[in-house]
Amino acid sequence: xxxxxxxxxxxxxxxxxxxxxxxxxxxxxxxxxxxxxxxxxxxxxxxxxxxxxxxxxxxxxxxxxxxxxxxxxxxxxxxxxxxxxxxxxxxxxxxxxxxxxxxxxxxxxxxxxxxxxxxxxxxxxxxxxxxxxxxxxxxxxxxxxxxxxxxxxxxxxxxxxxxxxxxxxxxxxxxxxxxxxxxxxxxxxxxxxxxxxxxxxxxxxxxxxxxxxxxxxxxxxxxxxxxxxxxxxxxxxxxxxxxxxxxxxxxxxxxxxxxxxxxxxxxxxxxxxxxxxxxxxxxxxxxxxxxxxxxxxxxxxxxxxxxxxxxxxxxxxxxxxxxxxxxxxxxxxxxxxxxxxxxxxxxxxxxxxxxxxxxxxxxxxxxxxxxxxxxxxxxxxxxxxxxxxxxxxxxxxxxxxxxxxxxxxxxxxxxxxxxxxxxxxxxxxxxxxxxxxxxxxxxxxxxxxxxxxxxxxxxxxxxxxxxxxxxxxxxxxxxxxxxxxxxxxxxx
Ligand SMILES: Cc1cc2nc3c(=O)[nH]c(=O)nc-3n(C[C@H](O)[C@H](O)[C@H](O)COP(=O)(O)OP(=O)(O)OC[C@H]3O[C@@H](n4cnc5c(N)ncnc54)[C@H](O)[C@@H]3O)c2cc1C
Numbered sequence: 227x228x229x230x231x232x233x234x235x236x237x238x239x240x241x242x243x244x245x246x247x248x249x250x251x252x253x254x255x256x257x258x259x260x261x262x263x264x265x266x267x268x269x270x271x272x273x274x275x276x277x278x279x280x281x282x283x284x285x286x287x288x289x290x291x292x293x294x295x296x297x298x299x300x301x302x303x304x305x306x307x308x309x310x311x312x313x314x315x316x317x318x319x320x321x322x323x324x325x326x327x328x329x330x331x332x333x334x335x336x337x338x339x340x341x342x343x344x345x346x347x348x349x350x351x352x353x354x355x356x357x358x359x360x361x362x363x364x365x366x367x368x369x370x371x372x373x374x375x376x377x378x379x380x381x382x383x384x385x386x387x388x389x390x391x392x393x394x395x396x397x398x399x400x401x402x403x404x405x406x407x408x409x410x411x412x413x414x415x416x417x418x419x420x421x422x423x424x425x426x427x428x429x430x431x432x433x434x435x436x437x438x439x440x441x442x443x444x445x446x447x448x449x450x451x452x453x454x455x456x457x458x459x460x461x462x463x464x465x466x467x468x469x470x471x472x473x474x475x476x477x478x479x480x481x482x483x484x485x486x487x488x489x490x491x492x493x494x495x496x497x498x499x500x501x502x503x504x505x506x507x508x509x510x511x512x513x514x515x516x517x518x519x520x521x522x523x524x525x526x527x528x529x530x531x532x533x534x535x536x537x538x539x540x541x542x543x544x545x546x547x548x549x550x551x552x553x554x555x556x557x558x559x560x561x562x563x564x565x566x567x568x569x570x571x572x573x574x575x576x577x578x579x580x581x582x583x584x585x586x587x588x589x590x591x592x593x594x595x596x597x598x599x600x601x602x603x604x605x606x607x608x609x610x611x612x613x614x615x616x617x618x619x620x621x622x623x624x625x626x627x628x629x630x631x632x633x634x635x636x637x638x639x640x641x642x643x644x645x646x647x648x649x650x651x652x653x654x655x656x657x658x659x660x661x662x663x664x665x666x667x668x669x670x671x672x673x674x675x676x677x678x679x680x681x682x683x684x685x686x687x688x689x690x691x692x693x694x695x696x697x698x699x700x701x702x703x704x705x706x707x708x709x710x711x712x713x714x715x716x717x718x
Contacts, residue, residue, distance in 0.1 A: 228639065229412060229661040233422050233442045233449055241267045241417075241453040243624065244438055246424040246467055247460035249279040251605045253408050253418075254612040255459055255619070260414025261634065262625030267451055268416055269440055271423035271463075273667045275404035278461050278570035279608060280671070283486050283512060283523040285498075286311050286319060286395035287609045288353070288363070290346050294333070298349070300584070305350045307609050308395050311403075312361045314636050318403040321363050322396035322514070325377050325497040328368070329504065330387045336368045339390040343367065346392060366392030378495045380556050385504075391497070398517060400608070401671045405639040413637050420661050422449070424467060427456055427600060435599035444663060455622055458602040462533040462571040473596020477587050479604035482580045485538050485569035486523030487546065489559055493518050503552035511553050517677070519565070522550055526580040529571055536569045540718050543567070564713050573604045582606065586614050590621055642673045644681055646688060653692050665689055665703040666710045679711045 243259055245252045248270025256268045289304030311319045328334050333342075343366035354362040367390075374381055374389035381389075397403045408418060421443045428436040428450070437452035458467045462481050468474045493515030502510045513522045525538055525546045538546065544561060551557050573583040586605050592598035601618055605611055619625065642655060655662070655672065662668050665686050670676045675685060686707045690700040709715075 228409060228655075228659040229418060231419055231421075231661040231663070233419050233440075233447065236267060236417050236419060237449050237451060239265070239267075239417070241265050241437075241451065243267075243455040243457060243622075244269065244424075244451055244453045245457045245459055246438065247458070247464070248274040248408075248418060248420060249277055249459070249461050250275065250404060250407075250608050250611040251461065251603055251614065252457075252459040253404060253411060255457055255615040256411035256416040256418065257407055257414065258612060258615040258619055259624065260411050260416050261630045262619060264624055266411070266416040267453065268411070268418040269422045269424050269438070269451075270418065270420045271443065273420050273664070273671055274408055274418065274661070275401055275671060278572075279404055280401055281486070281568035281570040282400060282608045283514065283521070283568075284397050284400045284516065285322065285512075285514070285609075286397060287607065288346075288350065288394050290342070290366075290392055290394075293342060293345055293349070297584070301349065303613055304607075304609055305353055307613050309353055309355065309357060310612060311397070311609075312357045312363075312395055314634050315403055315406055316358045316361045317638065318399060318406060319361070319395050319397050321361060322394045323497045324392050324394055324500060325374070325495065326390045326500040327374060327378065327381055328387045328389055329385045331504075336388045336390075340368050343390060343392055363393040363395070366390065377497050378499055380494055380554055382504075382555050394498070396498075396514070399674050402639055402674065405672065406637060409637040409639055410634070413635070418661065420667075421663055424460075427467070427471060427597065428452075429597045433597050435597045454599050455624065456600050457618060457622070458600070459605075461605070462536075464602050464604055466533075468591070468596075468600070468602055471591065471596050471600070473589065473591030473594030473600070474602070475587070475589055475594060477583075477604075478589055478602055479573045479587070480575075480577050480579075481529045481533060481536075481571040482574040482582070483525075483527045483529040483536050483538065483569065484523075484572045485525045485536075485546075485567055486521060487525075487543070487564055488516065488566045488568065489520040489522070489563045490565045491520045491559065491563055493520055494554070494557075499554075501553040503549065505552075508552065509549055511550055513550075513554070520559075523568075526572075526582070528574075528578045528580050530578065533571055535715075535717070536571050537567060537715055537717050538569060543718065561714075566713060567715070567718075573606060586610070588614070588618055588621065639672065642675070644675055644678070644685065646685060649688060649692065652689060656692055665707050669707060670710060676711060682711060683708065
């Protein structure tokens with residue numbers, strides 16, 4: 227069995243920790259706790275990794291930008307985590323060459339970048355230690371105008387002084403990396419349950435956490451799960467979980483909207499491009515060559531109200547595209563070129579702002595006057611989720627990170643290809659992973675089949691026959707897939 231979903235059976239055990247939220251933060255918590263020998267229950271109200279963690283720009287940041295603000299601590303953390311992913315999941319994480327045109331304005335000059343790239347190299351000298359040679363990240367360099375043009379043929383030549391090249395890491399199938407991490411956690415003993423929503427934190431008369439009540443959203447059954455340690459890693463929903471519970475601080479996840487756009491247009495370069503229009507105050511775009519197409523980010527806007535289903539408005543999306551066209555003259559993208567919007571919520575420094583928080587927030591509710599044994603986390607990056615997991619477990623006194631064997635035995639989720647004639651490969655997967663509850667779990671998060679919308683919809687019809695569903699349920703499932711696969715959601 228790859229992943230086994232059995233909410234009733236899970237009630238019969240007692241856990242060392244219950245983790246709420248099956249995004250990258252919850253999953254890396256389950257993995258790190260498993261490495262410390264803890265017995266873990268992981269609850270996810272939807273499917274694993276389906277929210278913010280599905281919608282990132284898919285970059286494992288090494289932190290060059292943190293050098294600019296001299297935030298060396300954050301720089302070192304990011305470099306270390308990037309190396310961790312490249313070392314342990316080299317089949318999912320790849321080097322990503324990045325390029326920025328230099329027009330000689332402000333710090334964007336060849337001499338300044340030569341120094342910055344040298345510092346980046348020297349401060350990350352150990353970045354390739356223990357990593358497979360074909361995943362090594364070379365040192366960056368500054369190149370001249372001619373080379374810049376070769377890398378980025380649409381580059382605006384007016385005033386161009388050269389370009390900066392550096393290397394980061396990329397996870398093109400980030401949803402499968404999430405599954406690999408989950409599977410690795412399962413093999414370390416974790417019990418993950420998707421479509422099970424934590425509804426209440428249980429405490430005893432001494433205000434110590436006892437566990438949680440939870441709702442199986444598939445059949446409406448309620449369950450109680452017991453543990454002295456509960457970690458709330460529910461991302462944008464983490465405030466909802468601890469609403470009304472003492473010890474919840476104001477700075478825990480104040481949401482703002484962020485989004486990236488995949489376009490139906492060929493990639494502009496084999497490098498990721500950091501580009502900005504020449505006007506002062508214009509936004510910086512990162513345009514990656516995701517699977518040969520233009521994938522650009524990141525739009526940021528305030529997000530009023532509750533988490534819900536985050537998406538930019540049509541106006542926000544149009545401005546984003548207009549600004550991107552200004553940053554790359556000659557690009558001429560239109561709204562009709564949009565293939566998919568990847569949107570989510572990120573924490574900000576104040577309500578109603580789009581200024582992102584620079585550090586994760588970890589709350590030990592017990593020390594803030596709330597229940598002992600309850601922790602909440604508001605994370606800021608996919609890249610550093612695993613390190614944050616270690617910090618939380620250290621804070622909770624759950625095993626010591628120093629005793630952990632660095633040689634992690636990782637697992638990988640099977641690769642499933644499109645083959646309409648060979649339904650048996652899909653049937654075998656369904657038999658091995660009972661957490662595939664809905665068609666979109668399969669198409670969007672256990673495979674990369676969603677990338678070709680037309681083929682995915684044809685397959686969706688066929689796959690229905692493999693589930694014990696009546697006609698009504700089949701219709702609902704296909705309708706849900708069609709909605710998930712739309713280029714622009716109806717709300718826009
Ligand atoms: C547009 C965008 C681009 C980004 N790009 C990058 C990037 O390139 N690199 C990078 O490092 N980071 C990036 N990030 C940041 C990164 O994606 C997030 O920091 C990370 O995914 C957050 O993970 P999470 O687990 O906290 O949240 P989520 O992935 O949202 O997971 C939280 C989970 O909790 C579940 N949940 C909520 N309530 C309950 C409940 N009551 N019971 C059970 N489960 C519950 C939700 O269903 C959800 O699945 C980006 C983010 C955005 C939005």
